Amino acid sequence: MTQIRFRDPQIDMAHGAGGKASRRLIEGLIAPVLGGSLLEALGDAAFIEAGGARLAFTADSFVVKPLRFPGGSIGDLAVNGTVNDLAVSGAKPVALLVTLILEAGLSTEVLETELRAIAAAAANAGVSIVGGDTKVVEHGAADRMYITTAGMGLADSRVRCSAAAVRPGDRILLSGPIGDHGITILLARGEIELEADLCSDTRSVYPMVEALISSIGDGVKWMRDPTRGGVASALNELAADARVCIAVSEETIPVRDEVRGACELLGLEPMHIANEGQFLAVVARDRADQALDAVRSMPGGEGAVLIGEVRETPARTVLSLSAYGGTRVVDMLVGDPLPRIC
């Protein structure tokens, strides 16, 4: 793989947005220096063989602004985000650690509300919170609270997901409507004047993933939760890592009217908007219908769809095909239209 060099003199918001700049920072600086393989650094969870077990291990920091928004809060995201990273890596989420960075002056009520959100989300996802850490920084040295969660899961031996398993002909499954989380955050910040009855989709996707794996086993080749950078960035990473073309049918991708409206108003692409309760899967062609049935049978998965297929060429490219015969290249997110989305 070509070695990218990170040449930007300073860190900007876009480097945390999950798109091109993030990938450049990780590929060009973080992964080379820290010595992890590129895929490990970019993938959702690392696997470790330890004492006879195959374990998944992942961590994410959460800096969403505002702390609370329709459908959830930073506490929900911090649990579900890490649970989902484990789930889409093909692991059963088992335990979480929660570390807090608190700004001096934060009201105890706000902290307690988020602790309760964390506890409820963990109970709902079936994971235990087994420990953590709390640091406090001066007023002005953080924005109320940041949460980091680390998660441990047990590898599901029925699957071994990786971009390397993806083959031309495989189908792309999406669990439901995209962009709800990102646009909800944007509206919650009051940055656009728009009346919309929209909620974040934050939730554990593990039940849907489990149903999918139970149904088609190693017919599941690859999974990802399209958070920062959206479906477009996740599919572009897949296209690059698997050296394939991902061709999606534009009209099959479910987007709520409120999300589409906000995107049109702002000149954004729904496929670039963050999700917190959806997942993408690459499934074997001959088991795609069975896969779809499995996900649709689960609460929250009723709107699952097959959105496209894997092709050989043009490699490293995501194409969007319209019903009218048009074809356009869908790039990764560039810049950061929606900072601090998770």
Added chain:
Amino acid sequence: MTQIRFRDPQIDMAHGAGGKASRRLIEGLIAPVLGGSLLEALGDAAFIEAGGARLAFTADSFVVKPLRFPGGSIGDLAVNGTVNDLAVSGAKPVALLVTLILEAGLSTEVLETELRAIAAAAANAGVSIVGGDTKVVEHGAADRMYITTAGMGLADSRVRCSAAAVRPGDRILLSGPIGDHGITILLARGEIELEADLCSDTRSVYPMVEALISSIGDGVKWMRDPTRGGVASALNELAADARVCIAVSEETIPVRDEVRGACELLGLEPMHIANEGQFLAVVARDRADQALDAVRSMPGGEGAVLIGEVRETPARTVLSLSAYGGTRVVDMLVGDPLPRIC
């Protein structure tokens, strides 16, 4: 155990300092809400039985100020702190995840320097960095960079450390001089005018811990790295958790002149000052000399000493005995004389 209620209306710096206020926040709010057992929340690492293996799992956030100081930097601390939490829990450190919260505008040079410090410390401690996450917040919403590390280790089957194993008559071992890290940070901030040739003691204590376990096996009852809140807070937590008295001989505790001088100037107690490369162990009385020899045989452990013993009464108390016959109670750290020490 008596249930403590957390009644403070807001979070202050002292709640992150590792002393009484921290314990009150954890015991009175965080542990009850998150549902973890108290010991898990306060201990250094959680143990999980998974797939036939017994694994240790821990996470810490690092917000030290300044980022670099004599003897180390935030990158060193972030690796060694988590490695040490695993080590003193009786686990061999295996893998780390590193998550970064970066302030927009941070120079790439500063980031790269810390990434290199992380990589070097991990190589030195024999752990792999297997993944992580990067978030960026606006200029002014963080103080340059915060790092959270999560660590996974394999339980060492030769020991099973816990406060419950501690018995009257057991001896207390300390690996070396205390207070170097905390006073180094204070001096690096220029908060006191004092010429001192002092370095942080940040390092992995795993080689010393491993030598100790190899030497006396389950003669090791309990271990802790006395970071925030210092030796006094660690021993008070032990006294409370094991419902015993810890009696230490004041004169046996090694304190460098520079640390003692700074403490006298500031009215601080050296036993309240943070360490980043020392550990405390409770060892069986009849194996205490053997334990001491084992730690002293390791690089960095030459100054190890036996500082006291476990007594039945007065329970939940740490006593300091002077050679002249005086006895005083050593309390946990109250307040936060040294914020953002790690």
